[in-house]
Amino acid sequence: xxxxxxxxxxxPQCGSALxxxxxxxxxxxxxxxxxxxxxxxxxxxxxxxTTSTDEHYTLQWSREKGFLQFLKSQAEVKKIIPGGQMxxxxxxxxxxxxxxxxxxxxxxVYDAACGFGGIASELVQDDTAGGIAYLGxxxxxxxxxxxxxxxxxxxxxQLIRWDIGNPLPAAQKFDYVICRAALHHTPDPRRTFAxxxxxxxxxxRLAITxxxxxxxARETLDDAFRKAIIPMDTREAFxxxxxxxxxxxxxxxxxxxxxxxxxxxxxxxxxGSYPVQTLIYNYFLKCFWNPVFGEEYSxxxxxxxxxxxxxxxxxxxxxxxxxxxxxxxVVKRDGIEAQYYFLGEKKA
Ligand SMILES: C[S@@+](CC[C@H](N)C(=O)[O-])C[C@H]1O[C@@H](n2cnc3c(N)ncnc32)[C@H](O)[C@@H]1O
Ligand SMILES: [Zn+2]
Numbered sequence: 001x002x003x004x005x006x007x008x009x010x011x012p013q014c015g016s017a018l019x020x021x022x023x024x025x026x027x028x029x030x031x032x033x034x035x036x037x038x039x040x041x042x043x044x045x046x047x048x049x050t051t052s053t054d055e056h057y058t059l060q061w062s063r064e065k066g067f068l069q070f071l072k073s074q075a076e077v078k079k080i081i082p083g084g085q086m087x088x089x090x091x092x093x094x095x096x097x098x099x100x101x102x103x104x105x106x107x108x109v110y111d112a113a114c115g116f117g118g119i120a121s122e123l124v125q126d127d128t129a130g131g132i133a134y135l136g137x138x139x140x141x142x143x144x145x146x147x148x149x150x151x152x153x154x155x156x157x158q159l160i161r162w163d164i165g166n167p168l169p170a171a172q173k174f175d176y177v178i179c180r181a182a183l184h185h186t187p188d189p190r191r192t193f194a195x196x197x198x199x200x201x202x203x204x205r206l207a208i209t210x211x212x213x214x215x216x217a218r219e220t221l222d223d224a225f226r227k228a229i230i231p232m233d234t235r236e237a238f239x240x241x242x243x244x245x246x247x248x249x250x251x252x253x254x255x256x257x258x259x260x261x262x263x264x265x266x267x268x269x270x271x272g273s274y275p276v277q278t279l280i281y282n283y284f285l286k287c288f289w290n291p292v293f294g295e296e297y298s299x300x301x302x303x304x305x306x307x308x309x310x311x312x313x314x315x316x317x318x319x320x321x322x323x324x325x326x327x328x329x330v331v332k333r334d335g336i337e338a339q340y341y342f343l344g345e346k347k348a
Contacts, residue, residue, distance in 0.1 A: 008171025040144030215268025248289030
């Protein structure tokens with residue numbers, strides 16, 4: 001599949017069509033002749049541009065950390081992460097089912113902020129690779145590791161290095177636009193949302209998850225630690241994030257439960273009985289620990305919470321307003337303690 005043509009990828013500078021160079025190691029603009037490197041299968045539309053979000057995730061999703069391999073090696077991990085919950089599995093099966101029928105044209109998916117390749121590996125499988133056209137975009141510089149982990153991607157997809165806050169430079173519109181747990185990491189999420197909507201076909205579906213606003217104590221304490229950790233470089237931030245895992249592990253080791261006799265709305269706490277770490281974690285301070293994740297991956301989850309420079313949290317009404325303003329009907333909503341899920345359809 002000639003993916004540049006399949007997706008109608010355009011030059012971000014002048015809007016002319018991109019052409020693949022014969023040696024496959026770059027694309028060149030048919031208008032202004034600007035070249036864009038293709039390294040390990042990744043078309044880099046940002047060239048040397050970088051941000052601290054890029055720095056953060058380049059380490060988090062590196063082969064050194066090996067999150068995709070870890071996820072694939074332990075079935076329980078998928079049930080623990082928010083990306084394995086809410087409406088995601090149903091949506092992936094809906095897309096795979098369409099892909100298996102080998103439709104023409106293929107069912108097209110824009111995975112905005114494709115991260116470590118979790119969604120690509122859900123969608124692009126031996127029996128769907130003939131019927132799906134998958135475009136994954138992210139700003140980090142470890143994307144090349146994904147192309148190596150998911151060989152079927154070469155048959156039906158393309159990864160690009162791109163800032164999803166900006167409209168996708170592509171002539172084609174998509175059947176599905178997916179942005180899982182990433183809008184809140186962009187500097188202006190409302191603007192990013194509008195860019196995603198622009199990439200959607202009429203009748204197409206847009207699925208997102210965003211961080212959920214927590215109680216006052218948890219929000220305040222998390223932000224205080226973010227203020228201290230965001231300025232650190234990636235290795236230092238990763239090293240200090242381990243302390244949240246150690247604290248979480250120690251709190252989880254306490255056997256007793258805390259009984260709260262009545263609702264405490266000031267804290268956002270409902271009447272009930274809570275293990276100590278759950279009470280602290282949900283209402284006072286994120287300190288992730290899970291024995292399946294162990295120290296390294298529990299640390300990675302805390303690093304993901306405290307170090308990215310942008311991490312907005314939302315009430316559902318705000319997001320419902322965005323869908324309405326963009327002319328999308330919300331057809332499914334879901335939520336867990338940490339995030340909200342919304343699936344919308346673009347009306348004519
Ligand atoms: C928590 S990860 C989620 C990854 C993936 N969507 C998933 O659910 O498996 C957030 C991702 O958003 C990406 N990201 C943040 N800001 C971005 C931007 N402006 N443009 C493209 N990607 C961005 C990060 O690089 C990171 O890979
Ligand atoms: Zn150009």
